[in-house]
Structures are given as C-alpha cells and as structure tokens.
Amino acid sequence: MIRRPIQPATALCLGVLSVFLLMSGYAWLSHRQHATNPKDTTIPNWSQLKEGVVSICKADKRGERWLIEDAKATGLRFFLGLGLGLAGSVLLGMLMGCLTPVEAFFYPPLSLLAKVPATAALAVFFVMAGTGTNMYVAMIAFGVLPTLTLTVCLAVKEFPEELHYKAATLGASHWEIIYPIIFSYVLPKLLDAVRLVIGPALVYLIAAEMVVGDVGFGYRIRLQSHRVNMAVVYPYIALLAAFGFGMDYALRWLQRLLCPWFGESRG
C-alpha cells in the first residue's frame, strides 16, 4: 500500500486529471461570475482570456509587443541579479567554509541578513541604489546572497575529512583541494539551493517592478490589474509560473549533467 509503484500510464492519467480538474474549477468560477454579471472582466472566460493573450502578443501603437518588451526587461534584471548573487555567494561561501577567520567575520551579519525579507526593505533599495536596473540587480543579488552563501559554507564544512587527507596525501596543493575537489563536492548542493531561491528572487523582482518599473512583468501586472483587465494578468501569472518551472527543470538537468555522481548517491 505505502509507496507501492504504479504504471507510468496511470501516473500520466492522474497528472492530466489534476490539471483538468484545476481548469474546470476555473471555468466553473468564471461561469458563476458571468452568470451574476455577463460583462465581468475579473474572472475572464476562455474567449476573454484568448483576447488577453492576443493583446499581449500583438504590436501596440508604438510597435512594441508587450510580451517581448517585458520579457526582455524582466529577464535581464533577473539573470543579472541572480548571476551576481550567485557569483558573490560562491566566492564568499567557499572562503568562509575553507578559512575559519573569514567565517567568524562574516557569519553573524550574514545569518541576520538572511532573515531580512528583501520586499520589506524595498524602500531601502530605492534610496541606496536608485531606481534603474542597478536597483533590481542589487535587490535580487542581496536578497539571495546571504542564504546561498550560508548554504555553500555549510556544504564546504560537510566535506569529508578523509577526502581532504586523501587528496593531500596524493600531493594536491591547497588550491587544488579547494578547486576542483571541494568545489565539485559543493556544486550539486549549490544547484539545489539555487532552485530554492528562484521563487524568492522572482518575488523581489516583481514587487520592485510593481512600484518603480516602467516596463516588465510586475509593471504590466500592476497596470492591468488597476484597469481590471484580468485577461492579461492571468496569462502573465501563468508565464511566470512556466518560467519558474522551466528554470527549475533546467537546473535539475544541469545538475545531472555536471554532477552525474550526485544523483546516484542520492538514489
């Protein structure tokens, strides 16, 4: 009974069924809302949603396609911010894990900062980093850096001593022990941690875009909700979900590719 395997076909059917139920639940909500008010735009029906999707994709008066403009802006901010945060946390985390004085110096502030929700500090970022691309990048980078750094640091500390001695006995220098040996050990755990911070990073970015953006997903969602044009808002939310899911999938794939041993040890 418990954890008994099922046929792949059954699993697929169940997956499809749950998505179908979700869709019909939505259709029912929309139908109910349209029964009370035929002109409703708050829970759009499928044809309204289709119009919404068309308006996202077609060129507006200035010849710009919302989806393309927003995806470019949001994507750039997201990847720059995440990239910077990631680079910083690998560097700092490796140093902290390997060198005890560095750890003693950075650990207290980082463990405090890791608990500050970046959205709460939104105004602080506007004040310190302006309102350009810098601000979004700084916000994401600083938002994810403490957590990722601590993850890297802990992973380094988990590095088994016997491997350390073995490498040293075989003649590896200090630097060679750090890279590639310890780094390879840390990498799969780092990729797992990155998967976990994608969600928060998106939250910071969207929140900031809602307030100061003039282009981007957060900007569009806020503007269109203000206009009660939910037929545009829902597809954008679905796209964000798809983006998060895609990132997650890509990182898992990367993990399998770069660290084939890791999956085996995890079973």
Place this chain on the structure above:
Amino acid sequence: MKRISISTLMPVSLLLAMAATVTAPAAAPAFSLAWSEYPSWSVFGVAHVYNLIDGREGKLGPIEQKWGVDIVLKEAEYDPCLTMYASGQCDAVCITDMDVLNPALGRPSVVILPTSTSFGADALIVANTIGDIKQLRGKKVYGLQKSVSEYCFVRNLELLGEKESDHLFTNMDPSAAAVAMQQKQAGFDAIVVWNPFVMETLNRRSDVKVLFDSTTIPNEIIDTVAVAQASLDKPRGRQFACAVIDTYYALNERIAAPATRDETLVALGEKFSHLDLAAMRKVVQQTKFYSTPKEGLAVLTGPELRAIMTKVVDFCVKHEITTKAPTVGYGTKAEAKTADLRFDPTYINLVAARKR
C-alpha cells in the same frame, strides 16, 4: 496647538460607541463601501471614529439608524479598492471620475456623490534649472502612467500648446518618484505626483518648483463615491446611497464648524501623511471638498460636467486606459437607461430634502 490623535480620541469614541451603537436589526441590510486613504475619502473612516456611523458589520451608528441601513466600511489601498469593486466584492467605492470608467464597463455604476476635486493636489514639479515647458521636451518626466497624473500632465500640455509626442512621460509610482527627486537622484528633474508627495517634495527641496498643476483644470479630476446600479436596485439600496451622502456632509459640517475644525482636520490627516495642522489646511485647499449638497449638486447638474466627461473618456480611450468608451449618462435611471456610468443627483437631493 496640541495635536489630537486618533488614539487619544479612541476612549471617547468607544464610550460614545457604547452609548450610541446598537446592534443592527434584521431590517437594516448591510452595504459595503470600499475606501482608501485620501483627504475627502478618509472622511468615512473619521466618521466611524466620531461614531456618526459604525463601519463594522451588524452595528449601526446614528446616521445608519436614521436611514435604516448598515454601512460596512472596507479600507484598502486604492488599487485593491478598484479590484474589489470591479469584482463585485463591495457595493460602493471611493474612486475618481477617470478610474471609474473601466469598472463601469463591467458593472454599471452610478456616481452618487462628488467628494472633492484636485485643485493643485496634482502637480508637475521640476528642478529650478528648468525654466519653462519647452525645456522639458525629450526629458523624462516621472509619474504613474494611465492615472490622473498623466491626465493632468497631458491636459496642461494641451493648454500650453505643446505636442504630447515631444514629451516622455515615464511610469513610476509617485512615492518612489518623489523620494528620487528628494534625493536629487540623477535624471529626476521632473515628476508628476499627487499629494502628500507634492507638499513633501516642496518641503524637502528648496531648489524645485511647481511648473504647473491641476488648478488649470478645475473640476476635471473629480473624486467621487460610485455605487453599483445593481446595489442601488436592491431593497434599501437607495437609503444606503443617502446614508453615505448624509455621512459625508455631516463630517463636512464638523470641518466647517470653528470649534471642531482643527481636530477633524488632524484626524483626517492622521494616516494620509505626517503633515501637521498647517499643512493639512493647505491640503484641503488643494483637494477642494464639495462640502455642501449645493456644491455637490452644482457639479452633478452643472453645464460643465458633460464636456469634462467627454474629454476624460476621449483621453482614456486614446491612452488605452479603457478598451472602449463607456456610455456616460446623466440624471435618473429612467433618464439614462442604457448608461454604463451615470451621474445622478437624485440621492443628494433626497438627503438635502430630509434635512430641511
């Protein structure tokens, strides 16, 4: 002048509430009013503090008893108020004449009460280095797109004979734009914001000035209370509209009376911003209240309104704020049967008649 805060008034209002509030009898149906923090809309929150009405469900203040309805106040930020109203989660909402167009397309609505108009409360603030509007061409002007800020900006350009296409109105939340200007961040030489940000920015930087503001377009940006037609059609919907109007004018009497004026203004300003009494006096000049039934009726029945609403609707269609133009009607339901949005003086008249 001693600052009287809501918290010091709390015990008094609680006592009053215990004395005056009664539990709603089954005959007083509940109607909800969504409001956000703004001078002429905070009136409803303050009316609850002074126990003219009781904003909780199932409790009636004196005005609610008089009309036999239960007003339920729902306070939220402005944007969520609009969403709440559009999705039918409240019966009435505090909204501007421009923002009501979209919800009205989905939910036929009636403006029952104009509360105030922007008379300087929306302004273009520029650095002193910018002498006139021509120098702004090609420069970024920050403000909230598709809002009254953009409307005020574009209308003033028209009045000055400027082409809109020469100017770059760039989206930014007014609070963020105001902070950026107060910090002298590079590139923030021009912002269009509303109060309290106008006053705060002018207070904090001596080298900026107002290039133009909404005093050039009086009565065009109107703050109102709109009620869904379907809610007005419900039993006692009419009384609900009257009770809301009655509450508004009752609190305005408190503002007009010398004995209660300052204290009421401070209560109004409590959450609006940390502006002091002197500043609040200025705020209520720049957000000019339609404080008597006479002034309210002058707006709803005056000759200007139709021309203004045509301008507002044109602007909204041209700037893709609404997908299509709603039909705007004036007068009673019988007089404007097919209107998506109707300006109706009936309810103010009813309230004024009952007062006499």
